[in-house]
Amino acid sequence: MTRLSARSWRLLAAIGFWLLLAAAFMIGGVAGLLLGYASAIWLAAFSLGAWRRQDEFERAAQKFSWVFGGLFGLLGSLALLPLVLQPGMLDPLLALIDHALGGMSNPAAPAIVLGAIWIVLGQLIGFLLCWVGWHVTKQ
Amino acid sequence: MKNRIRELRTERGWTQADLAARLEVSRNSVNAIENGKYDPSLPLAFSIAKLFDLPIEKIFQRD
Numbered sequence: 001m002t003r004l005s006a007r008s009w010r011l012l013a014a015i016g017f018w019l020l021l022a023a024a025f026m027i028g029g030v031a032g033l034l035l036g037y038a039s040a041i042w043l044a045a046f047s048l049g050a051w052r053r054q055d056e057f058e059r060a061a062q063k064f065s066w067v068f069g070g071l072f073g074l075l076g077s078l079a080l081l082p083l084v085l086q087p088g089m090l091d092p093l094l095a096l097i098d099h100a101l102g103g104m105s106n107p108a109a110p111a112i113v114l115g116a117i118w119i120v121l122g123q124l125i126g127f128l129l130c131w132v133g134w135h136v137t138k139q
Numbered sequence: 140m141k142n143r144i145r146e147l148r149t150e151r152g153w154t155q156a157d158l159a160a161r162l163e164v165s166r167n168s169v170n171a172i173e174n175g176k177y178d179p180s181l182p183l184a185f186s187i188a189k190l191f192d193l194p195i196e197k198i199f200q201r202d
Contacts, residue, residue: 056180057168138171 006054013046029102061138065130073126077119090114142199145173147191162186 004012020039024032051059084090097110148158148169155173159166162183171177179187188195 055164055168056183057165057171057177060177135167138176139167139174 004053006050006058009046009050009053013043013050016046017043025096025100028100032100032102057138061131061134064134065127069126069128069130070123071126072130073123074119076126077122080122084118140178140199141175141202142172144169144187144198147193147198148173158190161190 017039020035020042024035024039026032027035051062054062093114094110097113098104101109101113144158148155153161155166155169159169162169164183168177168179172179184195184199188198191198
């Protein structure tokens with residue numbers, strides 16, 4: 001097999017993760033839940049593959065972006081909580097997650113899942129902003 | 140930290156991509172190091188010094 005670059009591994013990590021996650025939401029139920037876990041495992045495996053293949057400059061960019069972008073993304077997601085917790089604001093998302101979970105017996109399940117997604121998404125957006133900013137300033 | 144990498148590279152007629160391939164790093168890394176925007180690690184600095192056949196202190200100087 002041809003040796004793939006770190007960029008290819010990162011691309012595969014992202015594409016596979018989002019495809020599996022989308023499939024998980026569409027299928028729902030136990031199979032969807034398993035696909036959700038599979039998407040996380042896929043992301044971890046290909047991210048590690050990318051990490052091993054990238055040079056120290058890119059590693060420095062990612063460390064910086066996870067520390068500062070992740071931190072400010074986390075704080076940002078918490079700061080926005082009062083806004084999104086307004087009545088009715090999250091109902092469509094909660095309904096979608098409830099459907100994806102196949103109507104689990106625990107009524108708090110959609111809220112817990114949405115809470116986890118909210119924090120991860122905040123950190124991911126913070127990471128991406130920081131990563132782009134880091135590369136722009138280092139050119 | 141200042142460095143003479145651009146000068147040494149152009150003396151040899153190498154592009155940034157050539158140097159990056161010789162050092163097994165990305166062209167972005169070479170560009171950032173040449174512009175003084177990124178200080179390489181000690182192992183990479185040693186690799187650069189070995190490639191140009193010069194002592195490290197002849198390539199990198201404090202600002």
